[in-house]
Amino acid sequence: MHFELMHKNRPTASLELAAENGKIYVEKLASVYEREHMPVGTVHPDSPSYNRRKVEAWLNERAIPKERSGLQRIIDSYGLPHPNLLLLDSLGISLSDQYWLKPADSNVTWGEVNFFENRFSEDLGEILLGNCGDIRDKVFRSPDATSSGNLPKKWQISNNRRILMKGGKRPYFQEPENETVASHVMEFIGVSHVEYDLTAVRGKTYSLCETFVNRDTDFVSAHYVEDMSADIPSDESKRLDFFLVWCEKRGITGVRPFLDRMITVDFMLCNTDRHLNNFGMLMDAETLEWIGPAPLFDTGNSLWNEIPTEHVRPGETGECKPFRNDFHDQLALVSDFSWLDPLKLKALPDEIAGLFRTHGILDPGRIERIRDCLSWRVGFLEYAIADPAFLRRKPRHRRRPGSLP
Ligand SMILES: Nc1ncnc2c1ncn2[C@@H]1O[C@H](COP(=O)(O)OP(=O)(O)O)[C@@H](O)[C@H]1O
Ligand SMILES: [Mg+2]
The missing domain is CATH 1.10.1070.20 (Phosphatidylinositol 3-kinase Catalytic Subunit; Chain A, Domain 5)
Structure with missing residues (x-):
């Protein structure tokens, strides 16, 4: 599969990718067009050479981690595609940065696909929260395909704001409350922080926070x-x-x-x-x-x-x-x-x-x-x-x- 690694509308590198056994392989890093726009950490500032393994690690770490709570059960029970396939289906688009993968034969632009300005499906998020068993007819293009961390979570759009909703874990499901308490504490003592609110959906508590990244x-x-x-x-x-x-x-x-x-x-x-x-x-x-x-x-x-x-x-x-x-x-x-x-x-x-x-x-x-x-x-x-x-x-x-x- 031939993709261009894009930074907004800027072609940054040309990649030949393969996905196998839960991993994405960069088979070839054909050209790097704009070295300084490569994701930080994938090129060494003091070295002129490129290491496709670093790009590979960066891409794989962009997919939903295998350790995500409940993920394996959902894959086994409902046939949800592997995280790396979900990542490629969603063109690697995230709500935490401006990188994405453009299929080499496509003319699609950043303006048309980015999730800061365009709507996205919440189907994958609902499945990952365990709220939806039947995955037939679901649309998976979503920033949930690129969200990291182990807690159950889902991105949603509310009043045109991009909001991350995160659940808790056993035994006390205390984490969403802790997020709101921590943001209150940081507000109180004057530490720059993401604001978290608390909500309950179908009897479960979740924290809500807006993306701290914008389209720039x-x-x-x-x-x-x-x-x-x-x-x-x-x-x-x-x-x-x-x-x-x-x-x-x-x-x-x-x-x-x-x-x-x-x-x-x-x-x-x-x-x-x-x-x-x-x-x-x-x-x-x-x-x-x-x-x-x-x-x-x-x-x-x-x-x-x-x-x-x-x-x-x-x-x-x-x-x-x-x-x-x-x-x-x-x-x-x-x-x-x-x-x-x-x-x-x-x-x-x-x-x-x-x-x-x-x-x-x-x-x-x-x-x-x-x-x-x-x-x-x-x-x-x-x-x-x-x-x-x-x-x-x-x-x-x-x-x-x-x-x-
Ligand atoms: N408000 C946010 N805006 C943009 N990106 C975020 C935001 N919150 C989290 N992220 C990104 O999503 C990742 C997972 O979120 P995080 O809150 O760390 O979940 P977990 O508790 O499961 O580790 C973070 O490491 C970060 O890259
Ligand atoms: Mg985290």
Whole structure:
């Protein structure tokens, strides 16, 4: 199958593709027309050569991940085509950037196919949410064929806005609520974020957020900001510098203050899922200028979402990401806390407990335990802000509240 990789209306590369056993193969990267418009991470800034394997990895990571909740069951039960075929049927069009695949024998234009301006089918999204068993006569051209992440999700159009609807997972289905709580917290303390609302459809709770990308911008996840083939350091003490060096090499500014806020929010809310595809940068798709860090999104795996209520404790945190495995070690990477208002910080546990109570979804005992854990984390943070050297001490040398209850 011969396609042109397009960036808006710009032919960027000519590709010979094959799809087999759940994978897309780039059999030939015939020509690269506009090197600088190739997706970030697929060409090395210092090397003139092209590596079709990088383009292949980029394309495959664009399809619905195999790990998506319920996907295999839907494929097995209803004969839904494989994710990579869905990706090709949808021409690889997404609502997170301006790349797409144009069949070589077609005259179709970006203006005619992009999902920012044109309507799309919600059939695939409904199937992926488990709301529709019979896939006959369904239309699959949709941004749901290119959405990543493991939670059930679907794009929809409401009042001409492109909205991502995300569900939760067992046992508490707490993630949609967490998204709204996290966006409220970030609004409260002044951190740039995606706004999430809560809705219920057929008895299930979902979060709703609008795309933070428009028809002129690309979201580039931190994963692609770093060079994909360079050795990502296994030594965790080098991970932050590795990322910062790549941001500098690419000319992205404002990264340190952004990371300070992200790490602090993730510490407070005990977010266990800030991997390199859950934050990133925005770029102007025409001029290729970096706009800066994207507003924070996907903070749903937090607030002890998967921990049984009786085990919700401040020390029951799980593993931290992306720069350190331990939350306290990662917090020690924050370079400046002066942007954080101590009075607002103190108010957060009650504020968050109040939000959960208003939603009326979690049981009161669980909310109370989450509130207590948040008080502990806020206390820890206050202590760290007052005495920055405190975080750099080994845990056993930290005085209260460094010792976990
Ligand atoms: N509001 C948004 N606008 C544009 N792209 C988004 C938005 N929210 C998420 N995405 C893209 O979709 C991917 C999956 O969404 P995410 O919220 O991370 O889902 P999950 O919780 O399943 O990981 C993200 O990694 C990002 O690339
Ligand atoms: Mg995610």
